[in-house]
Amino acid sequence: MNDEPLLIAEGLTKYYGRRLGCRDASLELYEGEVMAVVGESGSGKTTLLQMLSTQIEPSAGRVLLYRMRDGSVQDLWTMSEPARRFLLRTDWGYVHQDPQLGLRMGVSAGGNVGERLMAVGQRHYGDIRATAADWLSRVEIPRSRIDNTPRTYSGGMRQRLQIARNLVTAPRLIFMDEPTGGLDVSVQARLLDLLRRIVAEMRIAAIIVTHDLAVARLLSNRIMVMKDGQVIEAGLTDQVLDDPHQPYTQLLVSSILPA
Amino acid sequence: MTAPVYNFAYLDEQTKRMIRRAILKAIAIPGYQVPFASREMPMPYGWGTGGVQVTAAILGPQDVLKVIDQGSDDTTNAVSIRKFFTRTAGVRTTTATLEATVIQTRHRVPEAALSADQVLVYQVPIPEPLRFLEPRETETRRMHALSEYGLMHVKLYEDIARHGHIATAYAYPVQVASRYVMDPSPIPKFDNPKLSNCPALQLFGAGREKRIYAIPPYTRVTSLDFDDHPFEPYRHDASCELCAATDSYLDEVITDDQGNRMFVCSDTDYCEHRRALGHGPIAATQKEPADG
Ligand SMILES: Nc1ncnc2c1ncn2[C@@H]1O[C@H](COP(=O)(O)OP(=O)(O)OP(=O)(O)O)[C@@H](O)[C@H]1O
Ligand SMILES: [Mg+2]
Ligand SMILES: [Zn+2]
Numbered sequence: 001m002n003d004e005p006l007l008i009a010e011g012l013t014k015y016y017g018r019r020l021g022c023r024d025a026s027l028e029l030y031e032g033e034v035m036a037v038v039g040e041s042g043s044g045k046t047t048l049l050q051m052l053s054t055q056i057e058p059s060a061g062r063v064l065l066y067r068m069r070d071g072s073v074q075d076l077w078t079m080s081e082p083a084r085r086f087l088l089r090t091d092w093g094y095v096h097q098d099p100q101l102g103l104r105m106g107v108s109a110g111g112n113v114g115e116r117l118m119a120v121g122q123r124h125y126g127d128i129r130a131t132a133a134d135w136l137s138r139v140e141i142p143r144s145r146i147d148n149t150p151r152t153y154s155g156g157m158r159q160r161l162q163i164a165r166n167l168v169t170a171p172r173l174i175f176m177d178e179p180t181g182g183l184d185v186s187v188q189a190r191l192l193d194l195l196r197r198i199v200a201e202m203r204i205a206a207i208i209v210t211h212d213l214a215v216a217r218l219l220s221n222r223i224m225v226m227k228d229g230q231v232i233e234a235g236l237t238d239q240v241l242d243d244p245h246q247p248y249t250q251l252l253v254s255s256i257l258p259a
Numbered sequence: 260m261t262a263p264v265y266n267f268a269y270l271d272e273q274t275k276r277m278i279r280r281a282i283l284k285a286i287a288i289p290g291y292q293v294p295f296a297s298r299e300m301p302m303p304y305g306w307g308t309g310g311v312q313v314t315a316a317i318l319g320p321q322d323v324l325k326v327i328d329q330g331s332d333d334t335t336n337a338v339s340i341r342k343f344f345t346r347t348a349g350v351r352t353t354t355a356t357l358e359a360t361v362i363q364t365r366h367r368v369p370e371a372a373l374s375a376d377q378v379l380v381y382q383v384p385i386p387e388p389l390r391f392l393e394p395r396e397t398e399t400r401r402m403h404a405l406s407e408y409g410l411m412h413v414k415l416y417e418d419i420a421r422h423g424h425i426a427t428a429y430a431y432p433v434q435v436a437s438r439y440v441m442d443p444s445p446i447p448k449f450d451n452p453k454l455s456n457c458p459a460l461q462l463f464g465a466g467r468e469k470r471i472y473a474i475p476p477y478t479r480v481t482s483l484d485f486d487d488h489p490f491e492p493y494r495h496d497a498s499c500e501l502c503a504a505t506d507s508y509l510d511e512v513i514t515d516d517q518g519n520r521m522f523v524c525s526d527t528d529y530c531e532h533r534r535a536l537g538h539g540p541i542a543a544t545q546k547e548p549a550d551g
Contacts, residue, residue: 116409123412123485
């Protein structure tokens, strides 16, 4: 393990026209660390996640540094587009809130999981399929469903498939936008359990957007609380949730996690 | 200065110049789809207006034109395109592959080896090989630009997962000069090997989609595959009942309403040529009854 940060962002700001999406957000994320971003709807969580994962360009604040596998630190915005896209589909993952955005709905589960392998040049069908089958088991999808498309999957299965599709290249960093959103409570619990186990096993760093403080509590080491496009409080998850300083955070904690 | 206005091969000189520029660019970047301002032609899109425009742009008075449709010179489509150029350009036409200087084709590559003084013009319905899995054009363009072709293999993966082997039989994707992935138009994959290292220039025209692309002479073209599922050109395991050819692509023809079938060369000129050289049917008794 390296004690330099994996990802450094400074002053990320995004305006949609004149509307503020997110202002002046900074963070440092370390290897294997799980960061939760919480806040109410419209507070800028997705905007921040998309800036961090280079899916949208910030209006201001272009410091976004990433420590590559070889130890070199790269500025993600001066990196060439092919190199950045390569990074995105090998060393990173992005789990969308809506699995339809993160999956190819017309392609079998095996094809969905195998895509990244093929994208990095694997050309042995049998190996690709075996790896895909293995990953399906790891996310608790029966291997017998490998040739079905996600259209035939339940919401929880789709989300687990999305996770397998992202993790198959053993990324070091994964972004997740409300991975448990829209799922039944029991399905959520199972997914959370799975996420916690996998993130710990693979020692993968993660930034997880959620408006559910219980999710943040369960999965994250650190937490950022957002309101009106700004980070208003940040720190170790247990500390922030047990002893919130900002009145807004206090409100959040008291309303969602009744004593 | 104005260009002389005359209508050799239907299109005005201005339009031909524009198409030739697209062709030159296509030759310079093998396999890359060059957009061009496709014109209305006096025939419906399904009739190969892309190929017709390319042919019109390269045709000269000395050229000898052959037009084939699924290997045959005498389908309505082939006949009417040939007539069109006879009328508008007055060029000589032929059905003999070896005599032609320009060959416009739909769905086949001639069996006879082509030479360096020939041009093969393909009619293309859908030029984008990635469209099957990625409908967004902005995205497919970026994928081509960055050589991100993993998706093509996803398509082949799906084939094997579903059928146990790569079932794609037509329009089998190729990579040109180790760079651009290209749709060879709906030719049978049997023809794919002929695209590679071919002495003739190969041009592809898609009218409705407004794209031209090319394989320059002697360019390496490889068919995509997996290590454990290598590309295999397919032909019926039979010989032509008219000329006994065992190396040509065969069509299965129903011969009567009892469902009797026979295999004959899809390339009618090739078949006739062989028969003229004395090759004949093997035996009339080898017709097999239809199953069921
Ligand atoms: N594409 C866009 N165009 C214009 N405004 C946008 C766009 N995306 C987000 N916004 C605005 O930016 C602000 C932050 O939105 P964002 O989607 O980041 O919030 P969020 O915290 O993810 O909300 P939710 O919990 O509902 O997903 C909101 O005011 C939103 O209306
Ligand atoms: Mg959001
Ligand atoms: Zn024959």
